[in-house]
Amino acid sequence: MGVNTDALRGHMDALLLSVLEHEPLHGYAIIEALQARSGGALSVPTGTVYPALRRLEQAGYLAGEWATVGGRKRRTYRLTAAGRTALAGERSAWREFAGVIGSVLEPRATK
Amino acid sequence: MGVNTDALRGHMDALLLSVLEHEPLHGYAIIEALQARSGGALSVPTGTVYPALRRLEQAGYLAGEWATVGGRKRRTYRLTAAGRTALAGERSAWREFAGVIGSVLEPRATK
DNA sequence: GTCTACCTATAGGCACTCTACATGTAGAGA
DNA sequence: TCTCTACATGTAGAGTGCCTATAGGTAGAC
Numbered sequence: 314m315g316v317n318t319d320a321l322r323g324h325m326d327a328l329l330l331s332v333l334e335h336e337p338l339h340g341y342a343i344i345e346a347l348q349a350r351s352g353g354a355l356s357v358p359t360g361t362v363y364p365a366l367r368r369l370e371q372a373g374y375l376a377g378e379w380a381t382v383g384g385r386k387r388r389t390y391r392l393t394a395a396g397r398t399a400l401a402g403e404r405s406a407w408r409e410f411a412g413v414i415g416s417v418l419e420p421r422a423t424k
Numbered sequence: 425m426g427v428n429t430d431a432l433r434g435h436m437d438a439l440l441l442s443v444l445e446h447e448p449l450h451g452y453a454i455i456e457a458l459q460a461r462s463g464g465a466l467s468v469p470t471g472t473v474y475p476a477l478r479r480l481e482q483a484g485y486l487a488g489e490w491a492t493v494g495g496r497k498r499r500t501y502r503l504t505a506a507g508r509t510a511l512a513g514e515r516s517a518w519r520e521f522a523g524v525i526g527s528v529l530e531p532r533a534t535k
Numbered sequence: 536g537t538c539t540a541c542c543t544a545t546a547g548g549c550a551c552t553c554t555a556c557a558t559g560t561a562g563a564g565a
Numbered sequence: 566t567c568t569c570t571a572c573a574t575g576t577a578g579a580g581t582g583c584c585t586a587t588a589g590g591t592a593g594a595c
Contacts, residue, residue: 319550319551322550322551322552339542339543340542340543340544341541341542341543342542359542359543359544360544360545360546363543363544363545364544364545367544383541385541385542385543386542386543387541387542387543388542388543
């Protein structure tokens with residue numbers, strides 16, 4: 314149980330954008346959301362998430378904003394318009410990717 | 425059209441083992457087989473395949489043997505018993521991986 | 536006063552794929 | 566004969582991006 318997160322290389326952006334689709338979240342909450350949505354299989358370390366969020370922000374896909382809640386500082390991210398477009402692209406890229414790998418790994422018996 | 429092969433990171437072993445499941449092949453033929461099985465979407469460069477084959481051989485999953493066909497030298501690889509076990513593991517790992525990513529990217533509307 | 540949960544962040548390492556290059560045979564066609 | 570394409574293997578060096586480990590800090594419970 315638990316996905317080898319090294320295999321996530323190249324798909325992390327899709328996951329992060331996806332989890333922010335319907336509501337802005339801060340980094341810590343994003344990690345929890347990923348874990349919840351995956352049924353506990355995804356434990357993405359903070360050292361992966363925080364740099365990735367900054368990268369996506371610099372790319373213009375996310376907008377971050379500092380907030381203080383209960384004395385704790387949070388950086389909350391929301392999807393930009395460009396981020397929504399990117400998410401759509403990531404989704405279709407994932408579908409193609411999964412189809413291709415699947416067709417190689419488990420080819421139809423029709424040979 | 426055509427998968428970004430950089431996203432293959434971590435899945436290449438599965439692809440190579442899978443394509444060798446039913447018949448031994450040499451490197452060049454493996455590349456062609458991958459392309460054929462994927463409907464042309466996968467163009468894996470030689471600089472990726474040859475080192476990967478050696479890595480898998482060293483890991484004990486493949487056994488390589490030199491042959492000369494029509495004056496050309498080929499190194500033909502076949503799956504070992506350990507390779508078959510590894511392939512089974514790669515397959516189930518892929519299914520879990522695809523399921524997890526899918527569940528995050530396109531969660532059921534039941535919320 | 537210590538422990539756990541909450542929260543963000545950087546440094547350095549490392550695995551794996553990429554691009555580009557290097558080398559060579561065989562056969563078709565001009 | 567020369568050249569081009571397909572066949573065939575391989576290395577060097579770069580780059581990406583995820584990892585582990587470490588760091589720092591607040592709030593609340595016990």
